[in-house]
Amino acid sequence: MASTRFVVMSDSHGDRGIVEDIKKHYQGKVDGIFHNGDSELPSDAPVWDGIYVVRGNCDYDAGYKDNLVTRLGNVVIAQTHGHLYHINFMWDRLDLFAQSADADICLYGHLHRADAWQNGKTVFINPGSVSQPRGPINVKLYALVTVTDDKIVVDYYTRDHQLYPELTKEFSR
Ligand SMILES: [Mn+2]
Numbered sequence: 297m298a299s300t301r302f303v304v305m306s307d308s309h310g311d312r313g314i315v316e317d318i319k320k321h322y323q324g325k326v327d328g329i330f331h332n333g334d335s336e337l338p339s340d341a342p343v344w345d346g347i348y349v350v351r352g353n354c355d356y357d358a359g360y361k362d363n364l365v366t367r368l369g370n371v372v373i374a375q376t377h378g379h380l381y382h383i384n385f386m387w388d389r390l391d392l393f394a395q396s397a398d399a400d401i402c403l404y405g406h407l408h409r410a411d412a413w414q415n416g417k418t419v420f421i422n423p424g425s426v427s428q429p430r431g432p433i434n435v436k437l438y439a440l441v442t443v444t445d446d447k448i449v450v451d452y453y454t455r456d457h458q459l460y461p462e463l464t465k466e467f468s469r
Pocket of ligand 1: 307334406
């Protein structure tokens, strides 16, 4: 069965090394690498070559896009940091963004909390923060997403690329 696999990180807040390390670890082995903002790196940094990246509220470089919609195979991925959709207070606006893109998956960040949930057909994924986690799961994480014809599986990994199995979630497509 054909599958699409991609890596998602967010909120690295100046930690260039982890972005470079994740890229090095996965480049050529997955179908895409995503960063959901608040890298605090220049938008023309060489590390972004081969990474889909958006602007966070701590990125002042005008070279970043606020939103990206990327198609990998038959999977439509809508990506944004989240602050522009007021996700601290509500999900409605982020949901509208995902709906308007007809997204299978909506990637966001900003909250520094790993989370994955489904609304309608769209699976919303926050990979957590690779550098500054908040909340009860105080582990620096990123996500690896595997999409098949009928499933979307979200696995979380630690900075040393070890599976953090407690957070794995599986959704129907
Ligand atoms: Mn942040």
